[in-house]
Amino acid sequence: VMxxxxxxxxxxxxxEGEDKLxxxxxxxxxxAWQIAEFYAEDFLLGMEKLGLIPPEHVTKATDFIDQQxxxxxxxxxxxxxxxTTDGIYFDTAKFPTYADFAGLDLEAQRAGARVEAxxxxxxxxxxxxxxxxxxxxxxxxxxxxxxxxxxxxRFDSVDDGESSxxxxxxxxxxxxxxxxxxxxxxxxxxxxxxxxMGFPGWHLECSAMAMDILGPTIDIHTGGxxxxxxxxxxxxxxxxxxxxxxxxxxxxxCNHLKIEGGKISKSLGNGYTLQDIEKRGFSPMDLRLFVxxxxxxxxxxxxxxxxxxxxxxxxxWRGYAALRxxxxxxxxxxxxxxxxxxxxxxxxxxxxxxMALSDNLSTPRALQIIDQAFARLDSVALDNxxxxxxxxxxxMIDELLGLQLEASSPDISDDNKRLILERMRxxxxxxxxxxxxxxxxxxxxxxxxxxxxxxxxxxxxx
RNA sequence: GGCGCGUUGGCGGAGCAGUUACGCAGCGGUCUGCAAAACCGCGUAGAUGGGUGCAACUCCCAUACGUGCCUCCA
Numbered sequence: 001v002m003x004x005x006x007x008x009x010x011x012x013x014x015x016e017g018e019d020k021l022x023x024x025x026x027x028x029x030x031x032a033w034q035i036a037e038f039y040a041e042d043f044l045l046g047m048e049k050l051g052l053i054p055p056e057h058v059t060k061a062t063d064f065i066d067q068q069x070x071x072x073x074x075x076x077x078x079x080x081x082x083x084t085t086d087g088i089y090f091d092t093a094k095f096p097t098y099a100d101f102a103g104l105d106l107e108a109q110r111a112g113a114r115v116e117a118x119x120x121x122x123x124x125x126x127x128x129x130x131x132x133x134x135x136x137x138x139x140x141x142x143x144x145x146x147x148x149x150x151x152x153x154r155f156d157s158v159d160d161g162e163s164s165x166x167x168x169x170x171x172x173x174x175x176x177x178x179x180x181x182x183x184x185x186x187x188x189x190x191x192x193x194x195x196x197m198g199f200p201g202w203h204l205e206c207s208a209m210a211m212d213i214l215g216p217t218i219d220i221h222t223g224g225x226x227x228x229x230x231x232x233x234x235x236x237x238x239x240x241x242x243x244x245x246x247x248x249x250x251x252x253x254c255n256h257l258k259i260e261g262g263k264i265s266k267s268l269g270n271g272y273t274l275q276d277i278e279k280r281g282f283s284p285m286d287l288r289l290f291v292x293x294x295x296x297x298x299x300x301x302x303x304x305x306x307x308x309x310x311x312x313x314x315x316x317w318r319g320y321a322a323l324r325x326x327x328x329x330x331x332x333x334x335x336x337x338x339x340x341x342x343x344x345x346x347x348x349x350x351x352x353x354x355m356a357l358s359d360n361l362s363t364p365r366a367l368q369i370i371d372q373a374f375a376r377l378d379s380v381a382l383d384n385x386x387x388x389x390x391x392x393x394x395x396m397i398d399e400l401l402g403l404q405l406e407a408s409s410p411d412i413s414d415d416n417k418r419l420i421l422e423r424m425r426x427x428x429x430x431x432x433x434x435x436x437x438x439x440x441x442x443x444x445x446x447x448x449x450x451x452x453x454x455x456x457x458x459x460x461x462x
Numbered sequence: 463g464g465c466g467c468g469u470u471g472g473c474g475g476a477g478c479a480g481u482u483a484c485g486c487a488g489c490g491g492u493c494u495g496c497a498a499a500a501c502c503g504c505g506u507a508g509a510u511g512g513g514u515g516c517a518a519c520u521c522c523c524a525u526a527c528g529u530g531c532c533u534c535c536a
Contacts, residue, residue, distance in 0.1 A: 104465080225467085230535090294474080298468080301473095367484070368485085439498095450497080
């Protein structure tokens with residue numbers, strides 16, 4: 001299950017963030033809904049380009065508002081919540097193990113906080129489950145707060161300075177021309193009284209969606225390392241307070257990628273998109289191998305030079321993968337499975353990369369194993385390679401690392417194969433002119449040839 | 463200001479208290495019709511300063527630098 005946070009702080013009249021598209025969209029009169037939709041689609045397209053396995057469920061926070069409200073209801077019934085003028089909060093004091101997951105020293109952190117939020121929260125680290133739309137504001141994304149979640153009397157409604165008694169009349173809530181059609185379909189209108197509009201707190205969606213689809217306890221929860229102290233801590237608190245059960249058996253946290261040695265930051269504008277990378281002549285698979293070169297728990301550093309290194313490494317691997325087209329199946333496979341210097345069998349490295357990845361996803365070691373396994377092909381005649389096991393090896397790499405080696409190392413055309421044979425004959429006849437001519441012709445089809453002591457072998461130029 | 467994490471050769475990046483990581487790039491050589499590849503070799507890596515150990519890149523402390531969080535970002 002992967003969630004898409006399509007609800008946020010996109011108050012329709014806000015003017016924050018440097019995102020050109022967002023600003024442009026506003027200029028064009030688009031809504032937060034349309035902006036969220038745009039980025040969600042862009043994200044899913046990027047996933048596809050990178051060859052990521054699609055989740056069974058891709059969930060949008062806005063499709064799970066009811067579940068989020070139900071979760072708040074459960075927490076309220078169990079006494080974990082309290083209400084302030086601006087929302088419904090989780091009372092972390094009621095969840096004694098709150099600081100354990102991240103090993104937080106809450107008092108110390110509060111003492112050093114740069115900005116002390118000055119509100120009605122009981123603890124500085126209490127977090128919002130539900131936020132009320134500020135009086136006088138109209139958000140693109142907002143929903144009616146169910147009455148049973150509210151503690152009356154509710155906060156002061158100051159829509160337009162009317163007294164509360166007259167609000168029943170104004171309950172029609174005026175011409176809502178600014179409201180998009182999408183929103184008006186979603187909002188459950190209740191014309192009998194003045195609704196308290198609101199929207200979910202930032203942490204709530206993940207718990208609500210996970211528990212709705214996977215049940216109270218999930219196996220593995222993933223996320224960025226930066227989510228440990230706040231987001232995942234809060235997820236655990238609200239989920240376990242509600243269910244009384246462990247929320248996740250395992251947590252997998254990825255470290256960050258730096259860029260040119262420093263942080264990637266929107267305000268610095270030093271990030272790159274997948275589109276930028278493709279414009280520079282790199283493929284998404286180049287980026288994928290670049291990422292796999294370091295352990296997921298350590299900080300990475302993106303530079304174009306490093307991406308170039310990954311690209312070259314991947315090109316070399318494709319060349320090795322293409323050797324399968326230049327090998328012959330052996331009828332004596334079963335009796336010749338023993339690995340030796342003269343005869344290569346690839347079952348051992350195939351299981352070795354599985355072992356490496358089984359050890360806390362050690363992709364660097366898996367890559368090392370692959371490099372060493374491929375390198376053994378350099379000094380052996382292709383007829384002395386166990387083709388079936390080599391093919392298994394390629395497929396295992398693709399299955400475990402998703403580098404699409406098989407798909408990106410197609411066989412060459414029959415015409416080119418004939419040219420290679422013709423070149424071999426020319427070389428035997430010492431017709432170097434013809435030989436070089438054919439090599440140039442092949443190069444136009446991105447086919448490179450090299451003459452080894454075991455014969456001519458082709459690979460890809462780029 | 464508080465609480466963490468990191469710092470390995472030209473670049474990226476692992477393991478390990480005593481043994482060549484691996485990749486990309488560079489240089490020299492062998493081989494080859496040429497080219498490419500391959501093979502051999504070379505640049506004598508471990509931020510800095512201390513400490514513990516027979517022995518430290520690998521453990522401990524400090525400093526510098528980088529980075530993350532401390533906010534209703536998720």
